[in-house]
Amino acid sequence: MKRLTTLYILLFFAICTQTATAQTKDDDHDLAKKLANPIANLISVPFQNNMDFGIGEFNGTRNTVNxxxxIPFKISDKVNLITRMVLPVVHQENITGLNNIETGTGDMVLSGFFSPSNSKKGLTWGIGPAILLPSASNEFLGTGKFGAGPTFVALKQQNAFTYGLLVNQIWSFAGSGTTDVNQFFLQPFLSYNWKSGAGASAVFEMTHDWNHQSTVLWFTPSINGVTSLGKQKVQLSVGPRFNLAAPTAHKSRYGFRASVSFIFPK
Incomplete structure (x- = not known):
């Protein structure tokens, strides 16, 4: 964990340096604005790392790489299908019990957004299905359930700002897990991008479990920057995580997020 914390600090300074020294580049600015849009017509592969500390009664830690x-697909001249996958890879200690350690994959969520090819006055939206797959390699890291439901995203890009929200609702319908899934997810987001390709963002992530009437709420501000690793375009991002609400047994005292997104412009 100490090595990962050091990596976060180095990444923070790398982004600050890139922000301060980068010259104005229209292509980096355009890529940054597209990445601020969850349903942009752009292939990207983000790896998002979340470190959370002080969890529950045993002062547990959890590291999750999402x-x-x-991947976008052109359905017609007017409609795109934007597919998104989220697969968590988790390592946690002292969460399920003192000195207990679990490592493995969590449940996968696949989403598909049918979206207009062209936005109107900076406003765009997408709607489609969200599918839960029981891909967890450990019973403590997943639900053991197949699930499905609707998902929707709407956003507006105005000058340097992007703001909007993403929502989904998933109900389980099959699987070996003993507890049904009835879960709502809400993600409002706001970002600002400079012409250098650097930016700042703020994201709320709320998950509500209707079966247990429990809510988990995170707030993550971050700074980011688009740069190049050789010929490969990437976006680097880093920031703290604040667990504003959660059941006592699962609440984290503090956390950090860092991510790298590999970008493949058309």
């Missing part, structure tokens, strides 16, 4: 590829 693998989140986004």
């Amino acid at each position: 693998i989140q590829p986004v």
Whole structure:
């Protein structure tokens, strides 16, 4: 964990340096604005790492790497299908019990957004299905359930700002898990991008479990920057995580998020 914390600090300074020294580049600015749009017509492969500390009665820690590829498909001249996958890879200690350690994959969520090819006055939206797959390699890291439901995203890009929200609702319908899934997810987001390709963002992530009437709410501000690793375009991002609400047994005292997104412009 100390090595990961050091990596977060180095990434923070790398982004600050890139923000301060980068010259104005229209292509980086355009890529940054597209990445601020969850349903942009752009192939990207983000790896998002979340470190959370002080969880529950045993002062547990959890590290979650979310693998989140986004692949768009052209359905017609007017409609695109934007597919998104989220697969968590988790390592946690002292969460399920003192000295207990679990490592493995969590449940996968696949989403597909049917979206107009062209936005109107910066406003765009997408709607489609969200599918829950029981891909967890450990019973403590997943639900053991197949699930499905609707998902929707709407946003507006105005000058340097992007703001909007993403929602989904998933109900389980099959699987070996003993507890049904009835879960609502809400993600409002706001970002600002400079012409250098650097930016700042703020994201709320709320998950509500209707079966247990419990809510988990995170707030994550971050800074980011688009740069190049050789010929490969990437976006780097880093920031703290604040667990504003959660059941006592699962609440984290503090956390950090860092991510790298590999970008494949058309």
